[in-house]
Amino acid sequence: MTRTRVRDLAEATGAEVVLKGWLYNRRSSKKFHFLLLRDGSGIVQCVVNRDEFDEQQFTEIGKIPYESAIEICGIANSDDRAPGGVEIHANSVECLCIAEEYPISKQEHGPDFLLSHRHLWLRSRKQVALMHIRDEVIRTIRDEMHARGFTCIDAPIFTPTACEGTSTLFEVDYFEDEKAYLTQSGQLYMEAAAMALGDVYCLGPTFRAEKSKTRRHLTEFWMFEPEMAFADLDDVMSLIEGLLSRIVERVLEHCREELEVLERDIEKLEKVQSPFPRITYTEAVERMNAEGHSFEWGGDLGAPDESVISSWYDSPVLVHRYPEEVKAFYMKRDPQDSRLAMGVDVLAPEGYGEIIGGGQREDDLDSLVGRIQEHGLSEEDFRWYLDLRRYGSVPHGGFGLGVERTICWLSGVDHVRECVPFPRMLYRIYP
RNA sequence: UCCCCGGUAGCUCAACUGGCAGAGUAGGUGACUGUUAAUCACUUGGUUGUUGGUUCGAAUCCAACCCGGGGAGCCA
Structure with a gap:
């Protein structure tokens, strides 16, 4: 039987x-x-x-x-x-x-104990529910991208240079005569792929050697990065909106029981409706100041500022057109205002913070070379990347979505470490 | 890297101003007419993170170190 x-x-x-x-x-x-x-x-x-x-x-x-x-x-x-x-x-x-005496009981446990027993903790009801939600989110992304005609292209994990030149990277000592690093983003490779296949995406692990110790940080996390040829910032924002609302919809449709096990306030998710609010960085700064949350134009938004902005809305909010100084070298400048970069960040509701960062890329060769010099980066390192602007450059853009942060928000749990099967964090690699 | 908090039974925690180290839970034994984290009775279980110092006496005070948690910066 x-x-x-x-x-x-x-x-x-x-x-x-x-x-x-x-x-x-x-x-x-x-x-x-x-x-x-x-x-x-x-x-x-x-x-x-x-x-x-x-x-x-x-x-x-x-x-x-x-x-x-x-x-x-x-x-x-x-x-x-x-x-x-x-x-x-x-x-x-x-x-x-016959099992030996099982260490995890029905009572509450501390994070240290649970993380040290992650291989067993995974059996718990809430953790099983979270893994089901993770599966649903990832499957929705793949289904939706497939339906939109995107091709899945896998980015390499070993890279010869920093993708953005900002975060601290994990150095790998293996390749002769050359330093190698674990990737922190597949984006640059997706730009190459977009010029080959049009609309593409990758979904895989990325690594940040930052000494970050907060509920929003993992050392190894999964990122979904779509990239579109012949696209501008508005196209990027439309894709974000369409994809996120579809994810919320599918999780509500297929993961009801899981959300209940997690005691998620489902009404909060049901309130997520497109169109999502879109606000420029400048508008956000003005409104923050008008409400007494003082913030000087030109700086990057910190976690407390993000909480203030997201508290204005029930849906994820798209904040766009940041001062170019706070954004990466590859961002296209706003043709209307050269102080601005055509970037967009998405802040999840309920104070869950940034779940997406993206924008339109610089497609002009000379501008990009200038930007690389300004940022003190090596032109030689980016030779292949600059080639993309030499051979049929077109307006293009995309974004990176933090898979665990998104799951964290949807599930209503208070730490991203529960949203990945085996979290890797500062001071924690076991099991 | 910086700031804050913590480390006591397998686990979650208590122990007031320095004075016999305790409870719940898990485990064990028994009881219970369908239980809902079942319940009830009894019971096993301790190098108080480590090292040193102060003291008649330290879980408690001091110092250093180790480990962990939260946050900042940075980011998704």
């Missing part, structure tokens, strides 16, 4: 099923054991009636340690008394592997 997954039990009521999983919890009385079986797709209560088992068997079932691997055979019944509305009337309970 093939096994049934817990998530499919609703269609199996009345039938005999075989379930395989782990013992999540047990409640017992004289006459019954209530076993909660967890199989990754869900949790179901299995009722073991003393009258239907022999004495020794019944006693042993009452002693199976938590997280032991078990196989239960029985009839699936709908029953209002069972959590989830379906329960199994067990005919047999087999212990496939």
